[in-house]
Amino acid sequence: MTPTITAFEQSPDRGQGLARDMTARWAFEEVGQRYDVRLVSFSALKNDAHRALQPFGQIPTYEEGDLVLFESGAIVLHIAERHAGLLPDDANARARAITWMFAALSTVEPVIVQRETSFYLERDKAWHEERLLIVEDRIRSRLVELSVRLGDSEWLDGTFSAGDLMMVQVLRRLGSSNILGEYPNLSAYVARGEARQAFKRAFADQLAIFTGSATDRSH
Amino acid sequence: MTPTITAFEQSPDRGQGLARDMTARWAFEEVGQRYDVRLVSFSALKNDAHRALQPFGQIPTYEEGDLVLFESGAIVLHIAERHAGLLPDDANARARAITWMFAALSTVEPVIVQRETSFYLERDKAWHEERLLIVEDRIRSRLVELSVRLGDSEWLDGTFSAGDLMMVQVLRRLGSSNILGEYPNLSAYVARGEARQAFKRAFADQLAIFTGSATDRSH
Numbered sequence: 001m002t003p004t005i006t007a008f009e010q011s012p013d014r015g016q017g018l019a020r021d022m023t024a025r026w027a028f029e030e031v032g033q034r035y036d037v038r039l040v041s042f043s044a045l046k047n048d049a050h051r052a053l054q055p056f057g058q059i060p061t062y063e064e065g066d067l068v069l070f071e072s073g074a075i076v077l078h079i080a081e082r083h084a085g086l087l088p089d090d091a092n093a094r095a096r097a098i099t100w101m102f103a104a105l106s107t108v109e110p111v112i113v114q115r116e117t118s119f120y121l122e123r124d125k126a127w128h129e130e131r132l133l134i135v136e137d138r139i140r141s142r143l144v145e146l147s148v149r150l151g152d153s154e155w156l157d158g159t160f161s162a163g164d165l166m167m168v169q170v171l172r173r174l175g176s177s178n179i180l181g182e183y184p185n186l187s188a189y190v191a192r193g194e195a196r197q198a199f200k201r202a203f204a205d206q207l208a209i210f211t212g213s214a215t216d217r218s219h
Numbered sequence: 220m221t222p223t224i225t226a227f228e229q230s231p232d233r234g235q236g237l238a239r240d241m242t243a244r245w246a247f248e249e250v251g252q253r254y255d256v257r258l259v260s261f262s263a264l265k266n267d268a269h270r271a272l273q274p275f276g277q278i279p280t281y282e283e284g285d286l287v288l289f290e291s292g293a294i295v296l297h298i299a300e301r302h303a304g305l306l307p308d309d310a311n312a313r314a315r316a317i318t319w320m321f322a323a324l325s326t327v328e329p330v331i332v333q334r335e336t337s338f339y340l341e342r343d344k345a346w347h348e349e350r351l352l353i354v355e356d357r358i359r360s361r362l363v364e365l366s367v368r369l370g371d372s373e374w375l376d377g378t379f380s381a382g383d384l385m386m387v388q389v390l391r392r393l394g395s396s397n398i399l400g401e402y403p404n405l406s407a408y409v410a411r412g413e414a415r416q417a418f419k420r421a422f423a424d425q426l427a428i429f430t431g432s433a434t435d436r437s438h
Binding site for chain 1: 270274275276277285286287288289290291292293296297311314315317318320321322324325326328329332333336340341344345346349350353357361364365367368
Protein backbone atom coordinates (compact mmCIF):
# COMPACT_ATOMS: atom_id res chain seq x y z
CA MET A 1 0.00 0.00 0.00
CA THR A 2 1.36 3.42 -0.97
CA PRO A 3 1.47 5.81 2.00
CA THR A 4 0.17 9.37 1.67
CA ILE A 5 1.78 12.36 3.34
CA THR A 6 0.43 15.88 3.60
CA ALA A 7 2.26 19.05 2.55
CA PHE A 8 1.43 22.75 2.38
CA GLU A 9 -0.64 23.78 -0.64
CA GLN A 10 1.32 27.04 -0.71
CA SER A 11 4.98 26.77 0.19
CA PRO A 12 5.71 29.21 3.04
CA ASP A 13 9.44 29.17 2.21
CA ARG A 14 9.01 29.57 -1.57
CA GLY A 15 10.17 26.06 -2.26
CA GLN A 16 13.39 26.09 -0.23
CA GLY A 17 12.48 22.67 1.15
CA LEU A 18 12.41 23.73 4.79
CA ALA A 19 8.82 22.63 5.46
CA ARG A 20 8.77 19.28 7.18
CA ASP A 21 7.27 17.33 4.31
CA MET A 22 10.77 17.64 2.80
CA THR A 23 12.16 15.45 5.58
CA ALA A 24 9.64 12.70 4.90
CA ARG A 25 10.09 13.02 1.12
CA TRP A 26 13.86 12.67 1.47
CA ALA A 27 13.45 9.55 3.63
CA PHE A 28 11.10 7.96 1.09
CA GLU A 29 13.58 8.69 -1.69
CA GLU A 30 16.54 7.27 0.26
CA VAL A 31 14.79 3.92 0.68
CA GLY A 32 13.07 3.94 -2.73
CA GLN A 33 9.51 3.84 -1.40
CA ARG A 34 6.70 5.32 -3.51
CA TYR A 35 4.42 7.80 -1.78
CA ASP A 36 1.52 10.10 -2.51
CA VAL A 37 1.15 13.70 -1.39
CA ARG A 38 -2.08 15.43 -0.44
CA LEU A 39 -1.85 19.22 -0.30
CA VAL A 40 -3.48 21.10 2.57
CA SER A 41 -4.29 24.82 2.63
CA PHE A 42 -3.27 26.90 5.65
CA SER A 43 -6.92 27.37 6.64
CA ALA A 44 -7.61 23.63 6.41
CA LEU A 45 -4.78 22.92 8.90
CA LYS A 46 -7.12 24.07 11.64
CA ASN A 47 -10.10 22.01 10.44
CA ASP A 48 -11.39 19.15 12.51
CA ALA A 49 -10.63 16.77 9.66
CA HIS A 50 -6.92 17.66 9.71
CA ARG A 51 -6.80 17.89 13.50
CA ALA A 52 -8.08 14.32 13.64
CA LEU A 53 -4.86 13.34 11.85
CA GLN A 54 -2.57 15.94 13.44
CA PRO A 55 -3.68 17.37 16.80
CA PHE A 56 -1.29 20.35 16.52
CA GLY A 57 -2.48 21.38 13.04
CA GLN A 58 0.88 20.79 11.36
CA ILE A 59 2.21 18.93 8.34
CA PRO A 60 3.30 16.29 7.46
CA THR A 61 0.96 13.49 8.37
CA TYR A 62 1.48 9.91 7.22
CA GLU A 63 -1.47 7.69 6.29
CA GLU A 64 -1.17 4.06 5.28
CA GLY A 65 -4.38 2.06 5.52
CA ASP A 66 -5.61 2.38 9.08
CA LEU A 67 -2.35 3.83 10.34
CA VAL A 68 -2.06 7.57 10.92
CA LEU A 69 1.21 9.06 12.12
CA PHE A 70 2.54 12.58 12.51
CA GLU A 71 5.84 14.26 13.56
CA SER A 72 8.52 14.15 10.89
CA GLY A 73 10.86 12.33 13.30
CA ALA A 74 8.34 9.55 13.86
CA ILE A 75 7.58 9.31 10.14
CA VAL A 76 11.26 9.07 9.19
CA LEU A 77 11.85 6.42 11.86
CA HIS A 78 8.81 4.46 10.66
CA ILE A 79 10.10 4.51 7.08
CA ALA A 80 13.63 3.66 8.22
CA GLU A 81 12.47 0.66 10.26
CA ARG A 82 10.57 -0.84 7.32
CA HIS A 83 13.03 -0.35 4.48
CA ALA A 84 16.77 -0.73 4.13
CA GLY A 85 18.89 2.35 3.62
CA LEU A 86 18.48 4.63 6.63
CA LEU A 87 19.46 2.51 9.64
CA PRO A 88 22.48 0.22 10.00
CA ASP A 89 21.91 -3.52 10.44
CA ASP A 90 24.15 -3.69 13.52
CA ALA A 91 21.97 -3.19 16.60
CA ASN A 92 24.35 -0.82 18.37
CA ALA A 93 24.97 1.30 15.28
CA ARG A 94 21.21 1.43 14.73
CA ALA A 95 20.63 2.72 18.27
CA ARG A 96 23.32 5.36 17.77
CA ALA A 97 21.73 6.53 14.48
CA ILE A 98 18.42 6.94 16.33
CA THR A 99 20.27 8.90 19.03
CA TRP A 100 21.33 11.39 16.37
CA MET A 101 17.73 11.73 15.17
CA PHE A 102 16.72 12.77 18.69
CA ALA A 103 19.78 15.01 19.04
CA ALA A 104 18.83 16.82 15.84
CA LEU A 105 15.22 17.37 16.89
CA SER A 106 15.54 17.82 20.62
CA THR A 107 18.94 19.49 21.13
CA VAL A 108 19.90 21.30 17.91
CA GLU A 109 16.61 22.26 16.26
CA PRO A 110 14.90 24.11 19.14
CA VAL A 111 17.48 26.91 19.27
CA ILE A 112 17.41 27.23 15.48
CA VAL A 113 13.61 27.43 15.43
CA GLN A 114 13.78 30.09 18.17
CA ARG A 115 15.65 32.29 15.74
CA GLU A 116 12.88 31.84 13.17
CA THR A 117 10.07 32.49 15.63
CA SER A 118 11.82 35.62 16.89
CA PHE A 119 11.35 37.02 13.38
CA TYR A 120 7.69 35.98 13.23
CA LEU A 121 6.69 37.11 16.69
CA GLU A 122 9.17 39.74 17.89
CA ARG A 123 10.45 41.56 14.84
CA ASP A 124 8.49 44.71 15.71
CA LYS A 125 9.82 44.84 19.28
CA ALA A 126 12.48 47.34 20.29
CA TRP A 127 14.42 44.46 21.86
CA HIS A 128 14.31 42.15 18.83
CA GLU A 129 17.95 42.76 17.81
CA GLU A 130 19.22 42.42 21.35
CA ARG A 131 17.42 39.13 21.84
CA LEU A 132 18.50 37.84 18.43
CA LEU A 133 22.12 38.06 19.59
CA ILE A 134 21.29 35.92 22.64
CA VAL A 135 19.55 33.33 20.46
CA GLU A 136 22.38 33.26 17.94
CA ASP A 137 24.92 32.76 20.72
CA ARG A 138 22.96 29.71 21.83
CA ILE A 139 22.88 28.39 18.28
CA ARG A 140 26.66 28.81 18.07
CA SER A 141 27.10 26.90 21.32
CA ARG A 142 25.33 23.92 19.83
CA LEU A 143 27.10 24.19 16.48
CA VAL A 144 30.55 24.33 18.08
CA GLU A 145 29.78 21.11 19.91
CA LEU A 146 28.41 19.45 16.82
CA SER A 147 31.34 20.66 14.74
CA VAL A 148 33.84 19.22 17.23
CA ARG A 149 32.06 15.87 17.23
CA LEU A 150 31.77 15.66 13.44
CA GLY A 151 35.41 16.64 12.91
CA ASP A 152 36.63 15.40 9.55
CA SER A 153 34.07 12.62 9.29
CA GLU A 154 31.74 12.38 6.35
CA TRP A 155 28.68 11.56 8.48
CA LEU A 156 27.95 11.61 12.22
CA ASP A 157 28.47 7.90 12.88
CA GLY A 158 29.76 5.73 10.06
CA THR A 159 27.58 5.54 6.98
CA PHE A 160 24.79 7.98 6.15
CA SER A 161 21.74 7.32 8.34
CA ALA A 162 18.36 8.71 9.37
CA GLY A 163 20.33 10.64 12.01
CA ASP A 164 22.27 12.48 9.31
CA LEU A 165 19.12 13.06 7.26
CA MET A 166 17.47 14.70 10.25
CA MET A 167 20.54 16.72 11.27
CA VAL A 168 21.15 18.04 7.75
CA GLN A 169 17.51 19.13 7.49
CA VAL A 170 17.74 20.90 10.85
CA LEU A 171 20.97 22.69 9.88
CA ARG A 172 19.44 23.71 6.53
CA ARG A 173 17.02 25.90 8.50
CA LEU A 174 19.98 28.24 9.08
CA GLY A 175 20.25 28.83 5.34
CA SER A 176 19.12 32.45 5.45
CA SER A 177 21.73 33.37 8.08
CA ASN A 178 25.51 33.35 7.86
CA ILE A 179 25.94 31.31 11.01
CA LEU A 180 26.44 27.93 9.40
CA GLY A 181 29.27 29.34 7.31
CA GLU A 182 31.27 29.92 10.50
CA TYR A 183 31.65 26.13 10.76
CA PRO A 184 33.20 24.90 7.50
CA ASN A 185 32.91 21.22 8.37
CA LEU A 186 29.20 21.62 9.11
CA SER A 187 28.66 23.55 5.87
CA ALA A 188 30.40 20.79 3.96
CA TYR A 189 28.31 18.19 5.82
CA VAL A 190 25.08 19.91 4.77
CA ALA A 191 26.38 20.18 1.20
CA ARG A 192 27.09 16.43 1.18
CA GLY A 193 23.51 15.79 2.27
CA GLU A 194 22.14 18.10 -0.40
CA ALA A 195 24.27 16.39 -3.04
CA ARG A 196 22.60 13.02 -2.51
CA GLN A 197 20.38 11.93 -5.37
CA ALA A 198 17.52 11.17 -2.97
CA PHE A 199 17.72 14.69 -1.57
CA LYS A 200 17.68 16.19 -5.05
CA ARG A 201 14.61 14.21 -6.10
CA ALA A 202 12.75 15.16 -2.93
CA PHE A 203 13.77 18.79 -3.29
CA ALA A 204 12.63 18.96 -6.91
CA ASP A 205 9.26 17.46 -6.02
CA GLN A 206 8.51 19.91 -3.23
CA LEU A 207 9.76 22.80 -5.40
CA ALA A 208 7.39 21.75 -8.18
CA ILE A 209 4.44 22.50 -5.91
CA PHE A 210 5.68 26.06 -5.42
CA THR A 211 6.40 26.64 -9.10
CA GLY A 212 3.12 25.02 -10.11
CA SER A 213 4.86 22.44 -12.27
CA ALA A 214 3.78 19.42 -10.23
CA THR A 215 1.58 17.33 -12.47
CA ASP A 216 1.74 13.95 -10.81
CA ARG A 217 1.44 13.45 -7.08
CA SER A 218 2.63 9.87 -7.21
CA HIS A 219 6.28 9.16 -6.58
CA MET B 220 24.73 -6.55 31.52
CA THR B 221 23.47 -3.74 33.73
CA PRO B 222 23.45 -0.41 31.89
CA THR B 223 24.85 2.72 33.53
CA ILE B 224 23.34 6.17 33.13
CA THR B 225 24.78 9.50 34.21
CA ALA B 226 23.03 12.07 36.39
CA PHE B 227 23.97 15.42 37.95
CA GLU B 228 26.05 15.15 41.12
CA GLN B 229 24.20 18.19 42.42
CA SER B 230 20.53 18.39 41.50
CA PRO B 231 19.87 21.75 39.80
CA ASP B 232 16.15 21.50 40.60
CA ARG B 233 16.58 20.44 44.24
CA GLY B 234 15.28 16.95 43.55
CA GLN B 235 12.08 17.84 41.70
CA GLY B 236 12.90 15.20 39.11
CA LEU B 237 13.04 17.55 36.15
CA ALA B 238 16.58 16.67 35.09
CA ARG B 239 16.55 14.22 32.25
CA ASP B 240 18.00 11.29 34.14
CA MET B 241 14.50 11.10 35.69
CA THR B 242 13.06 10.17 32.28
CA ALA B 243 15.50 7.29 31.85
CA ARG B 244 15.04 6.17 35.48
CA TRP B 245 11.26 6.10 35.04
CA ALA B 246 11.58 4.01 31.87
CA PHE B 247 13.88 1.51 33.60
CA GLU B 248 11.41 1.20 36.45
CA GLU B 249 8.43 0.70 34.13
CA VAL B 250 10.09 -2.27 32.45
CA GLY B 251 11.78 -3.61 35.59
CA GLN B 252 15.34 -3.28 34.33
CA ARG B 253 18.17 -2.82 36.83
CA TYR B 254 20.55 0.07 36.15
CA ASP B 255 23.50 1.83 37.69
CA VAL B 256 23.99 5.58 38.03
CA ARG B 257 27.27 7.47 37.76
CA LEU B 258 27.14 11.03 39.07
CA VAL B 259 28.83 13.82 37.12
CA SER B 260 29.74 17.25 38.47
CA PHE B 261 28.82 20.36 36.47
CA SER B 262 32.46 21.06 35.72
CA ALA B 263 33.04 17.49 34.50
CA LEU B 264 30.22 17.85 31.95
CA LYS B 265 32.61 19.90 29.83
CA ASN B 266 35.51 17.47 30.16
CA ASP B 267 36.75 15.56 27.15
CA ALA B 268 35.87 12.28 28.88
CA HIS B 269 32.22 13.25 29.20
CA ARG B 270 32.14 14.90 25.76
CA ALA B 271 33.30 11.62 24.28
CA LEU B 272 30.05 10.12 25.58
CA GLN B 273 27.84 13.19 25.11
CA PRO B 274 29.01 15.76 22.55
CA PHE B 275 26.71 18.48 23.93
CA GLY B 276 27.88 18.07 27.54
CA GLN B 277 24.50 16.99 28.91
CA ILE B 278 23.12 14.14 31.00
CA PRO B 279 21.94 11.41 30.82
CA THR B 280 24.20 9.11 28.89
CA TYR B 281 23.58 5.37 28.59
CA GLU B 282 26.46 2.87 28.61
CA GLU B 283 26.05 -0.86 28.17
CA GLY B 284 29.19 -2.72 27.17
CA ASP B 285 30.47 -1.11 23.99
CA LEU B 286 27.25 0.81 23.39
CA VAL B 287 27.10 4.50 24.29
CA LEU B 288 23.86 6.43 23.76
CA PHE B 289 22.64 9.88 24.74
CA GLU B 290 19.40 11.92 24.41
CA SER B 291 16.70 10.88 26.86
CA GLY B 292 14.32 10.19 23.96
CA ALA B 293 16.75 7.74 22.36
CA ILE B 294 17.49 6.10 25.71
CA VAL B 295 13.80 5.60 26.52
CA LEU B 296 13.16 4.20 23.05
CA HIS B 297 16.13 1.85 23.39
CA ILE B 298 14.83 0.56 26.74
CA ALA B 299 11.27 0.30 25.39
CA GLU B 300 12.34 -1.72 22.36
CA ARG B 301 14.19 -4.28 24.47
CA HIS B 302 11.72 -4.84 27.32
CA ALA B 303 7.96 -5.22 27.52
CA GLY B 304 5.92 -2.48 29.15
CA LEU B 305 6.45 0.74 27.25
CA LEU B 306 5.42 -0.05 23.66
CA PRO B 307 2.32 -1.95 22.48
CA ASP B 308 2.78 -5.25 20.64
CA ASP B 309 0.56 -4.17 17.76
CA ALA B 310 2.77 -2.60 15.07
CA ASN B 311 0.47 0.34 14.35
CA ALA B 312 -0.10 1.14 18.02
CA ARG B 313 3.66 0.93 18.55
CA ALA B 314 4.29 3.46 15.76
CA ARG B 315 1.68 5.79 17.26
CA ALA B 316 3.29 5.56 20.70
CA ILE B 317 6.62 6.55 19.15
CA THR B 318 4.85 9.44 17.40
CA TRP B 319 3.84 10.76 20.82
CA MET B 320 7.45 10.53 22.02
CA PHE B 321 8.50 12.79 19.17
CA ALA B 322 5.51 15.09 19.69
CA ALA B 323 6.48 15.52 23.34
CA LEU B 324 10.12 16.32 22.56
CA SER B 325 9.83 18.17 19.27
CA THR B 326 6.48 20.01 19.46
CA VAL B 327 5.56 20.49 23.14
CA GLU B 328 8.87 20.65 25.00
CA PRO B 329 10.65 23.40 23.03
CA VAL B 330 8.14 26.12 23.99
CA ILE B 331 8.20 24.97 27.62
CA VAL B 332 12.00 25.03 27.71
CA GLN B 333 11.94 28.54 26.20
CA ARG B 334 10.11 29.70 29.30
CA GLU B 335 12.86 28.23 31.49
CA THR B 336 15.69 29.69 29.45
CA SER B 337 14.03 33.11 29.46
CA PHE B 338 14.52 33.07 33.24
CA TYR B 339 18.15 31.94 32.98
CA LEU B 340 19.19 34.24 30.19
CA GLU B 341 16.82 37.20 30.09
CA ARG B 342 15.56 37.79 33.61
CA ASP B 343 17.62 40.97 33.98
CA LYS B 344 16.31 42.48 30.73
CA ALA B 345 13.73 45.26 30.76
CA TRP B 346 11.73 43.25 28.23
CA HIS B 347 11.74 39.96 30.16
CA GLU B 348 8.13 40.24 31.35
CA GLU B 349 6.86 41.29 27.94
CA ARG B 350 8.56 38.39 26.24
CA LEU B 351 7.44 35.93 28.92
CA LEU B 352 3.83 36.68 27.94
CA ILE B 353 4.63 35.83 24.32
CA VAL B 354 6.27 32.57 25.34
CA GLU B 355 3.41 31.62 27.65
CA ASP B 356 0.88 32.27 24.90
CA ARG B 357 2.76 29.83 22.72
CA ILE B 358 2.79 27.26 25.51
CA ARG B 359 -0.99 27.67 25.87
CA SER B 360 -1.47 27.15 22.13
CA ARG B 361 0.21 23.77 22.39
CA LEU B 362 -1.56 22.82 25.60
CA VAL B 363 -5.02 23.65 24.20
CA GLU B 364 -4.33 21.36 21.27
CA LEU B 365 -3.00 18.60 23.50
CA SER B 366 -5.92 19.01 25.90
CA VAL B 367 -8.45 18.69 23.07
CA ARG B 368 -6.76 15.54 21.79
CA LEU B 369 -6.50 13.91 25.21
CA GLY B 370 -10.13 14.70 26.08
CA ASP B 371 -11.40 12.32 28.75
CA SER B 372 -8.91 9.58 27.91
CA GLU B 373 -6.59 8.17 30.53
CA TRP B 374 -3.56 8.12 28.21
CA LEU B 375 -2.81 9.59 24.79
CA ASP B 376 -3.43 6.42 22.76
CA GLY B 377 -4.81 3.38 24.56
CA THR B 378 -2.64 1.98 27.32
CA PHE B 379 0.23 3.84 28.99
CA SER B 380 3.27 3.97 26.70
CA ALA B 381 6.68 5.55 26.25
CA GLY B 382 4.79 8.40 24.56
CA ASP B 383 2.89 9.13 27.77
CA LEU B 384 6.04 8.81 29.85
CA MET B 385 7.76 11.40 27.71
CA MET B 386 4.76 13.75 27.53
CA VAL B 387 4.17 13.64 31.30
CA GLN B 388 7.83 14.45 31.93
CA VAL B 389 7.67 17.37 29.50
CA LEU B 390 4.48 18.76 31.10
CA ARG B 391 6.02 18.38 34.56
CA ARG B 392 8.52 21.08 33.57
CA LEU B 393 5.62 23.56 33.94
CA GLY B 394 5.35 22.69 37.62
CA SER B 395 6.57 26.03 38.90
CA SER B 396 4.01 27.96 36.83
CA ASN B 397 0.22 27.98 37.05
CA ILE B 398 -0.24 27.30 33.35
CA LEU B 399 -0.84 23.56 33.57
CA GLY B 400 -3.65 24.18 36.06
CA GLU B 401 -5.61 25.96 33.33
CA TYR B 402 -6.10 22.57 31.66
CA PRO B 403 -7.69 20.25 34.21
CA ASN B 404 -7.51 17.16 32.02
CA LEU B 405 -3.79 17.70 31.46
CA SER B 406 -3.19 18.26 35.19
CA ALA B 407 -5.03 15.02 35.92
CA TYR B 408 -3.01 13.26 33.21
CA VAL B 409 0.27 14.37 34.81
CA ALA B 410 -1.04 13.29 38.22
CA ARG B 411 -1.86 9.83 36.82
CA GLY B 412 1.69 9.55 35.56
CA GLU B 413 3.15 10.64 38.88
CA ALA B 414 0.93 8.12 40.71
CA ARG B 415 2.50 5.15 38.91
CA GLN B 416 4.67 2.99 41.14
CA ALA B 417 7.51 3.11 38.62
CA PHE B 418 7.44 6.92 38.64
CA LYS B 419 7.50 6.96 42.44
CA ARG B 420 10.50 4.65 42.63
CA ALA B 421 12.40 6.68 40.05
CA PHE B 422 11.50 9.94 41.76
CA ALA B 423 12.62 8.68 45.18
CA ASP B 424 15.94 7.52 43.75
CA GLN B 425 16.77 10.83 42.10
CA LEU B 426 15.61 12.72 45.22
CA ALA B 427 17.92 10.61 47.38
CA ILE B 428 20.90 12.10 45.53
CA PHE B 429 19.78 15.60 46.45
CA THR B 430 19.06 14.77 50.10
CA GLY B 431 22.28 12.78 50.38
CA SER B 432 20.47 9.60 51.41
CA ALA B 433 21.46 7.58 48.36
CA THR B 434 23.60 4.73 49.63
CA ASP B 435 23.38 2.25 46.79
CA ARG B 436 23.72 3.20 43.15
CA SER B 437 22.40 -0.15 41.93
CA HIS B 438 18.72 -0.43 41.10
